[in-house]
Amino acid sequence: MMSEHLSQAQLAGYTRRTLDAHELLAVDRHLASCDMCHERLTHMLPAATKAAISPSFESGEGRFHLDYDQHLQPYVDGKVDDIDREIVDSHVALCSKCATDLRDLLAFKQQPVRTIVGADRTPSRWNQWSLLPNPAWAIAAVTAVFIAAIAVFLWTRGPSAQRVAEVEPPAPDKPAQVPEKQQPSPVPAPAHEEPLIALNDAGGQVVVNQRGRLEGLEQLPADLRESVERVLAARQLRPSPALTEWTTGAANLRGTLEQQSTFAPLDPTDVVIETDRPTFRWRALDGASHYIVAVFDSKLRQVGSSGPVTGTEWTIPNPLARGVIYSWQISALKGETTIVSPKPPLPEARFKILDQSAVDTLAKLKASAGSSHLAMGVFYWKHGLIEKSEREFQALLKANPKSTAVAKLLASIRSISRR
Numbered sequence: 142m143m144s145e146h147l148s149q150a151q152l153a154g155y156t157r158r159t160l161d162a163h164e165l166l167a168v169d170r171h172l173a174s175c176d177m178c179h180e181r182l183t184h185m186l187p188a189a190t191k192a193a194i195s196p197s198f199e200s201g202e203g204r205f206h207l208d209y210d211q212h213l214q215p216y217v218d219g220k221v222d223d224i225d226r227e228i229v230d231s232h233v234a235l236c237s238k239c240a241t242d243l244r245d246l247l248a249f250k251q252q253p254v255r256t257i258v259g260a261d262r263t264p265s266r267w268n269q270w271s272l273l274p275n276p277a278w279a280i281a282a283v284t285a286v287f288i289a290a291i292a293v294f295l296w297t298r299g300p301s302a303q304r305v306a307e308v309e310p311p312a313p314d315k316p317a318q319v320p321e322k323q324q325p326s327p328v329p330a331p332a333h334e335e336p337l338i339a340l341n342d343a344g345g346q347v348v349v350n351q352r353g354r355l356e357g358l359e360q361l362p363a364d365l366r367e368s369v370e371r372v373l374a375a376r377q378l379r380p381s382p383a384l385t386e387w388t389t390g391a392a393n394l395r396g397t398l399e400q401q402s403t404f405a406p407l408d409p410t411d412v413v414i415e416t417d418r419p420t421f422r423w424r425a426l427d428g429a430s431h432y433i434v435a436v437f438d439s440k441l442r443q444v445g446s447s448g449p450v451t452g453t454e455w456t457i458p459n460p461l462a463r464g465v466i467y468s469w470q471i472s473a474l475k476g477e478t479t480i481v482s483p484k485p486p487l488p489e490a491r492f493k494i495l496d497q498s499a500v501d502t503l504a505k506l507k508a509s510a511g512s513s514h515l516a517m518g519v520f521y522w523k524h525g526l527i528e529k530s531e532r533e534f535q536a537l538l539k540a541n542p543k544s545t546a547v548a549k550l551l552a553s554i555r556s557i558s559r560r
Contacts (some may be wrong), residue, residue, distance in 0.1 A: 147171055147178045152185055169228055173235045207239045208233055217246050285448055335453075338373055340547065341540045343513035349373050358516055360509040362502065369519050376546045378553040383413050383525030387491065404429075405482045406471055409492035413525030415503070417460040417494050421469060425453050426480060430474040436461075436469045464496035499524050514540070522554060530554050 147155075147168060154160040156169045196401035209231060215221045216229045233240040297500055300319050336356075338349040342507050347357040354371050372378060388411040389471030409419055421434050434455050436445035444467070449454040461467060468489045473480045483490055495503075501521065510516045534551040 146175065147181070152178070152182050155187060156182070156349070157383065166224065166228055166231065166458075170231055170235070173232055206236065207242070213243060213246055214240075216243070217276075220524070255427050338544075338546050340537070340544060342515045342517065342537060343510060347513070347515060357511055358513055359504075361516055365506070365516065365520060365523070368523055370491075371517060372519050372522075372550065373546060376549040378550055380520050380557055381413075381525045381527060382520055383493075383523065384411065389495070393466050404471075404473060404480065405487075406469065406490035409489045411492070413493045413495055414526055415495050415500070415526060415529075417463055418457055419461070419492065419494075420454055420456040421447075422454045423471045426473040426475060429475045429480075431474055433472045433474075434469060435472070436467055438462075441468075460496050463494045463500065466491055466493045468492075493525065495524060495526070518554070522557075527554065527557055 151160070151164070151168055155165065155172075160168060169249065172182060212229050212232075213227065214501075216226065221229070224305055229243070233243055336348040336350055337353065340347045343358060345357065347355065349370065350356055353370055353374050355366060355373075358369070359367070361369070403424060405424050407422045407424055409421070421436075423432065423434075424433075431449040431451050432447070432453070432455075433449060434445075434447035435443055436457065438444050445457050445459065447457075468491045470483065470490070471479055473482075503524075506516065506520060514533045514537035518530050518537060521527070521530035521533060531551070531554045534547065538544070538547045538551050
């Protein structure tokens with residue numbers, strides 16, 4: 142027997158389903174007939190579960206109802222045990238609403254599958270037991286079907302569907318046909334053209350085509366490549382751009398003095414040299430006991446001196462700064478007289494040390510295209526190393542003895558070195 146009202150422990154055990162089968166059935170029967178215990182149970186439930194309680198209970202009808210998933214559906218499907226079946230039978234005997242729901246569900250279960258959406262009558266209450274939230278399965282199913290129908294309609298009516306309908310994919314065994322107007326027109330093969338210049342160089346052939354472009358020597362820097370193209374197009378080497386701004390004309394004087402066997406500086410004069418330890422050479426003076434070489438920087442500060450030298454050449458032991466223009470004089474002691482050359486009004490004997498960036502470029506060029514007399518000759522000419530440039534064009538003419546273009550280039554570089 143059970144007291145007039147359920148204890149707190151019985152209510153808690155009922156909500157957690159920890160009571161034994163007989164006590165669970167007794168508590169369920171009591172809740173079906175006792176409004177006070179029903180209300181106490183409601184206050185114990187979480188908010189989400191309270192929201193699932195039948196509206197009839199909230200309005201004071203005082204009836205606790207069976208859950209669709211927990212009791213009604215398993216009962217109709219024949220999947221309940223004896224205890225759960227007794228709970229359902231006992232409850233519907235006292236609760237007319239749950240009895241109506243059970244009858245509706247049994248009738249619904251017997252209808253054909255096609256009547257699920259369009260049935261005139263569906264069970265009135267699918268989840269009215271207060272312990273679990275209402276799944277609202279029927280509403281969700283209908284909503285899902287409705288949304289799917291709208292999506293299919295929009296997809297079949299949209300522009301993308303129209304485009305799909307307009308373009309029929311090719312059959313697996315038939316290749317896609319390109320419209321005739323889209324077929325690319327054949328590109329005519331270029332006609333064979335004779336090169337303007339073809340030279341044996343760098344172990345192969347270097348060509349200048351009809352557009353004046355160099356074919357071969359792809360490893361050359363872009364600026365040197367352009368210089369080679371211009372030189373070959375002109376078939377002439379003009380005064381070196383590295384010399385035009387500072388040469389003094391001493392090279393012309395040197396040629397004259399050499400012919401007259403007159404005491405004077407010979408080399409280096411009016412040139413750019415690669416080494417930073419140059420060797421100075423001069424014309425001997427008859428009767429001189431010794432010579433002294435003095436080297437000056439661009440501000441006329443002495444940066445080197447040979448001391449007394451009996452021969453006609455001397456190599457400076459310490460390196461000079463690169464990219465700097467230097468001048469030098471040779472003094473000869475003859476008896477008690479010191480004779481200096483050159484001296485005014487004669488021009489200074491000047492030279493320049495190749496700057497470091499050009500030295501680095503030259504090292505790379507020797508590694509990549511050192512066998513090309515054409516490339517090396519143009520590089521030396523461009524940077525003012527005229528004598529080295531002349532030697533390269535001599536070698537190029539030897540490899541191309543019938544080339545008038547190379548012969549003209551060699552003649553022009555020789556005229557520069559003798560000015």
